[in-house]
Amino acid sequence: MSRSRQRAFNIAGTLVVLAILGFVLLPAFVVTLAAFNDKAILAFPPQAWSWRWFAKALAYADFRSGFGNGLIVTGWASSIALLVGGAFAFALDRYAFALKRTIEAILLSSLIVPHFTIGLGFLILAAQIGLARGFAVVVVCHVVLVLPFVLKSVYVSLRNLDRRLELAAAGLGASPSRVLITVTLPLLLPGLAGGWLLAAILSFNEFTASLFVTAQRTQTLPVAMYNYVREYADPSLAALSVIYIAATAALLIVANAYLGLGKLLNVEPRR
Amino acid sequence: MSSLAAERQPRLASQAAAETTGGTGIAVNLRGITKTFGEVHALKDATLSVHRGELMTLLGPSGCGKSTLLNLIAGFLTPDRGELEIDGHRVNDTPPYKREIGMVFQNYALFPHMSAADNVGYGLRMRRLAKHEVARRVADALALVRLSGIENRRPHQLSGGQQQRVALARALVISPKVLLLDEPLSALDRSLRASMQVEIKEIQHQLGVTTIFVTHDQSEALSLSDRIAVMFDGQIRQIGTPAEIYRRPSDRCVASFVGDVNVLRARLGSIDETTATISLGAQIIPVAMGPLAGSKPGDPADLFVRPEQLRLSGTGEPGAAQGTVSTHIYQGGHVDLYVRSPVAVGGRLLVRSPEPDAITRWPIGAVVGVTVSGADAMAFPPQDDKP
Numbered sequence: 217m218s219r220s221r222q223r224a225f226n227i228a229g230t231l232v233v234l235a236i237l238g239f240v241l242l243p244a245f246v247v248t249l250a251a252f253n254d255k256a257i258l259a260f261p262p263q264a265w266s267w268r269w270f271a272k273a274l275a276y277a278d279f280r281s282g283f284g285n286g287l288i289v290t291g292w293a294s295s296i297a298l299l300v301g302g303a304f305a306f307a308l309d310r311y312a313f314a315l316k317r318t319i320e321a322i323l324l325s326s327l328i329v330p331h332f333t334i335g336l337g338f339l340i341l342a343a344q345i346g347l348a349r350g351f352a353v354v355v356v357c358h359v360v361l362v363l364p365f366v367l368k369s370v371y372v373s374l375r376n377l378d379r380r381l382e383l384a385a386a387g388l389g390a391s392p393s394r395v396l397i398t399v400t401l402p403l404l405l406p407g408l409a410g411g412w413l414l415a416a417i418l419s420f421n422e423f424t425a426s427l428f429v430t431a432q433r434t435q436t437l438p439v440a441m442y443n444y445v446r447e448y449a450d451p452s453l454a455a456l457s458v459i460y461i462a463a464t465a466a467l468l469i470v471a472n473a474y475l476g477l478g479k480l481l482n483v484e485p486r487r
Numbered sequence: 488m489s490s491l492a493a494e495r496q497p498r499l500a501s502q503a504a505a506e507t508t509g510g511t512g513i514a515v516n517l518r519g520i521t522k523t524f525g526e527v528h529a530l531k532d533a534t535l536s537v538h539r540g541e542l543m544t545l546l547g548p549s550g551c552g553k554s555t556l557l558n559l560i561a562g563f564l565t566p567d568r569g570e571l572e573i574d575g576h577r578v579n580d581t582p583p584y585k586r587e588i589g590m591v592f593q594n595y596a597l598f599p600h601m602s603a604a605d606n607v608g609y610g611l612r613m614r615r616l617a618k619h620e621v622a623r624r625v626a627d628a629l630a631l632v633r634l635s636g637i638e639n640r641r642p643h644q645l646s647g648g649q650q651q652r653v654a655l656a657r658a659l660v661i662s663p664k665v666l667l668l669d670e671p672l673s674a675l676d677r678s679l680r681a682s683m684q685v686e687i688k689e690i691q692h693q694l695g696v697t698t699i700f701v702t703h704d705q706s707e708a709l710s711l712s713d714r715i716a717v718m719f720d721g722q723i724r725q726i727g728t729p730a731e732i733y734r735r736p737s738d739r740c741v742a743s744f745v746g747d748v749n750v751l752r753a754r755l756g757s758i759d760e761t762t763a764t765i766s767l768g769a770q771i772i773p774v775a776m777g778p779l780a781g782s783k784p785g786d787p788a789d790l791f792v793r794p795e796q797l798r799l800s801g802t803g804e805p806g807a808a809q810g811t812v813s814t815h816i817y818q819g820g821h822v823d824l825y826v827r828s829p830v831a832v833g834g835r836l837l838v839r840s841p842e843p844d845a846i847t848r849w850p851i852g853a854v855v856g857v858t859v860s861g862a863d864a865m866a867f868p869p870q871d872d873k874p
Contacts, residue, residue, distance in 0.1 A: 380592050380596040381598060381599075383563050383590075383592075383596070384596040384598075385598070385613075386563075386584045387561055387563075387588055387589070387590045388584075388589075388610035388613055388657065388658075388661060389584050389585075389610050389613040389614055389661065390584055390613045392584075394613060398609075399598060403600060
């Protein structure tokens, strides 16, 4: 291959990569600009600039209650998922038992069952047993949805854990429960925190299933945003999106500073 | 260091008392230990007694069962059959955390989320010692392994040698009944390994702690051990002092694995109860009869000779074999000469000469006679495959 053709390929390759990166960032970019539009329409690019939609988004009652409901649902759902998923991950890693693969497949099944199916299922079930559409239904639904991610995260951490550290602790006189508290859990902490954080972000963002199982009193932020956009088309939603992105980014930066993102996402080889 | 040594004294005294009141000097006793993993027989009927204060090495190639044996003593595995005693008590069903053993792992297994001092103090905290007592003993233990001033560093901030010392201090600080070392030096570079060997031996001697050391490195085993147990295929083939193992190996596996050895094809001469003779070239070489049991005069036999027990001479002199010098390897303290000879299994003999002028005296291509000197030659029945 001649040198000039080589160069042409290099330039074309660079352009393709840049285009892909551009498309990944494009929606966030468009929404961010639209949020600063002074006019009460969702348009791009804006003609005049304003902060007023941020003020409106922060003041809007349904968004405020949706945010609060979201925190409640997310807090409970990701914590319960962490306990349940962590326990199952431990059992799957450490013990051999009947139907192990089947149980694992069932726990991971919400990855392939559509969210609206799960939401609809819980809606029918709740109606059938006469359960009011309170937080319990939403939380249980979210636990099912985020469980596979927690399970995987903790499982990978357990796989990476050097079992000789636990043996060393036992040899030095630590009973099994003290091995767990002083060695296993501290070393799993990044994986547990990563699993919880992933579950929390997924749960807080979840829309499809939440649409079925929430009521006016329990609607989460994405559901509130959907209900809003059905009636209004001003840039409040775009402003809320910007706040959302900023808050999530801040959360990840803090998590990274304390725990290391590489460890959280289990992409770094453990020493 | 003083207090660690001092704390050993009462124990040693009580041990002495136990011995006089009918106890034994055996710290670890294994009888007929068998362990299988699925189809694999990791250990077959292993029997071994380790004396108090002794440094016993389990030596063998990888997969010979030595690490399995160590893990059984530590309690990380349980035997399928056999009895396991520590300090005269059966511990088959005792979990590791009640066995009072100190173990140093091959990768050290230091807790990455704890400082060096917290690593060393871990066993003491598990024994619920008072904080100041833990601090004092940790400082003593770190001083013992000559590693003060790194207390607050995490394991990943320490060099390999330092990690090794922390691991050793962590195992010793609990005054274990037995110290178990699983190839602790294999990750260190050569010069560090040599100095750590000396240091481990000194510390072990100073504390008088019964130690079981696992290695596949025969020279490490020879230089460190009070006694060596050589293992092959899940079996203990021979137990003895380094000199016994080196000079009187029980079979050809042990002879080949421990130290360098030349194997020469020969025939049995005369035989009596305890000794036999091998005739090789013009030489008649006496060997022990033991390993040759069942052989008759005139049967083929393989003669095993250490390289330092072969001498070169000019041609024409009557010797055991003739050959051609093919390679010199200068080793500093001695010279290794390789001699092509049809008598040798593998076609080459290794002759170790302490004389530095051997290289000029026996240049490459020189035709030489080879003589067996010394009384440590051994003979084993031949086998089809190479040793």
